Amino acid sequence: MTSSLIHKATYEADNSFVSSLREAFQLLEPQLRPPFPLTIRAEPEYFNLNHAILYGILCETHLAKVHIKHLHGIMIDGYGFFTTLLCRLVDELYSKLVENVKVQLVYVTSEMIDASAIGIDNLLVALLRQIRGGDFSEANLWLCSEMVNLFRGKWECLLEEHPLVLSSALYVFLRVLSDHCKVSLNSKLKILKQKEIEFCIRVFREQFHLCLKIGRDVTRLLQDLVHVPEFRDIWKDLLLLPASFKTPGFSDISQLYQSRTCSRYFLLRITPEMESHLRFLLTQVKLGSQTRYQIWFGRKFLNVPEKETVVIDIVRFTCRAHHPSKDIIHSNVIPRWAVIGWLLKCCTKNHIEANVKLALFYDWLFFKEDIDNIMDIEPAVLLMVNSIPKYIHMTHNLLEFLFLVVDHYDIDRKDLILKGVSSALDALQRKGVVGSFDVLTSCDMLLPFLKEKLVKMLSYKNVSRFNNLQHVLLP
Structure with a gap:
């Protein structure tokens, strides 16, 4: 008996991975019924049997426990290959899986936790990545519920x-x-x-x-x-x-x-599918030719107002988890700052726009050159500089937000934040990300009060250096 793992349109070709699972099941189906032979399998046969058992667990729900027992009996690698298959299934096909297969997927994940399977942490992360931000569909809320139940129920083991x-x-x-x-x-x-x-x-x-x-x-x-x-x-x-x-x-x-937060956390809020499209946009699409790709991306991932919150995650991913190579930076591929500028324009709600700006500037607030990476803060400054003069309102909005956050994010630790932002500005200029901030301070279109604040911010680093030098020199 075989059944479908995925939803597939009539015009779609068979998925090669699904086909490999199904073909292994059909070939070895007689061996998947008890009594099972007590023999150690050679590698090719062992791997094929893993494929067959996985298909059986997912599709023969009434025999899932039997298939799990069979898996326990043949296991010779700590379930490492089996969990690799599960991870691939989640990363490549989760959104296409039929509903009962998703239920079985959570079931077998729970069983693998109990078995202390090698790679179970990777499988859990893969499932967490499939929880979509801003998605209130029944299927997405079901996955949230199943995953939080899993983590609550397996707390001691995972800890x-x-x-x-x-x-x-x-x-x-x-x-x-x-x-x-x-x-x-x-x-x-x-x-x-x-x-x-x-x-x-x-x-x-x-x-x-x-x-x-x-x-x-x-x-x-x-x-x-x-x-x-x-x-x-x-x-x-x-x-x-x-x-x-x-x-x-x-x-x-x-x-x-x-x-500094490790980049793997930002990948958690981007599905593998979204990640692949973003990386394509940021490595292959030429500046000036991006509009149709952005329209397609928006329709696929930002097509309803509730999903706007995903923009926060995309900006954080773009700043922290995607650092282009020098070749890409010096090419005519659309730069990160331009993509972020487009994403900001996608925001229709003020609170989401504010959170997107915070995601863009967050590493500025606590920047320390020996800990942080200049590439984390590069997109924000280039967006401000390159918005002059055509999109001066973007420069105004970003600078105004930055100064507002410096003053109010944590009043008791304002000196720490002021030091972080001034260090960021200093590093950006010293490392040549911007040749000079004169492009901002000498811009006639920039509002006078923003110029004044920026000049004070730029001078803060020099004052700090002078004070530190005095502290060293004075007895």
């Missing part, structure tokens, strides 16, 4: 064997909660929100060291949830009672601010 995957889950659920907490669709969403909140709060309260693994972006996501009472309490404790987290070495939120 012992794969603690870092819990930090990945925290990043994802903090991010989707900012969407889920802004709407009230039905009782199911209310239950889901509560589960997501409880999971995140447990990580903060019981395993705060895993929050530290994420770095500064955990504060960016957390601040978007301060309207939720449970997260408001976390934020207050971060600012006023850091000792309440009982984590050795953690004494102030500034330590989180100054910890």
Whole structure:
């Protein structure tokens, strides 16, 4: 017996991976029924049997437990090859899988956690990447619910064997909660929100060291949830009672601010399909020819107002997880700043636009040259500079936002933020990203008050250097 794994239009060719699973099942089906022979399989046969068993688990739901027992019996590589097959299925085909196959996929993932399978952390990350931001479809909310249930139910096991995957889950659920907490669709969403909140709060309260693994972006996501009472309490404790987290070495939120977030976290909020299209846009499409690609991308991934929140994730990914090569930088391929400028124009809601700007400037606020990468902050400055004179309103909006954030993001640590932004400006000029900031300070079209603030910001670094030098020289 065989059935379909994926939804396929009549005009579509067969998927080669699906075909390999189905063909292995058809070839070895007699061997998939008990009693099973107690023999050690050679590699080619072993790999083929893995294909067949996977197909059986996904399609023969009434025999799934039998297939799992068979898998346990033949396993010789710690389930490494089997989880590789599962990861490929999720990365390449998840959106096309039929509904009952998705259910079986979550089931077999749970079984692999119990079996301490090699690569289970990669499989969990692959599934987390399929949770789409701003997507309130039943299928997407179902996946959110299944994944949060999985992490809650397997907490102890994952904490012992794969603690870092819990930090990945925290990043994802903090991010989707900012969407889920802004709407009230039905009782199911209310239950889901509560589960997501409880999971995140447990990580903060019981395993705060895993929050530290994420770095500064955990504060960016957390601040978007301060309207939720449970997260408001976390934020207050971060600012006023850091000792309440009982984590050795953690004494102030500034330590989180100054910890650069690893790029793998930004990949968590971009599906593999979206990533491939973004990387194509940023490596193959020529400047001036991008409009039709942007229209296509917008229709596919930003086609309803709720999905605008994904722009925040795309900008963070573009700044932090996609650093073009020198060859690309010096070619006529559309630069990152131009793509971000287009994405900003896609925003129709003020709060989303503000969060997109924060995503663009976030590394500026805490920039330290020995920790951060100049490529993280390059898109924002080039967008401001290259918007003159045709799109001067873009330059105005970005500079005004930057100065507003410097003054109000964390008033008690304003000096830290001021130092970060001035260090960013200094590094951008020294490393030749911009030849001179005269292009801004001498621009007649730039509003006088913005010029004045920028000049003060640029001079802050020189004043700091002078003060540091005096401190060294004076007895």
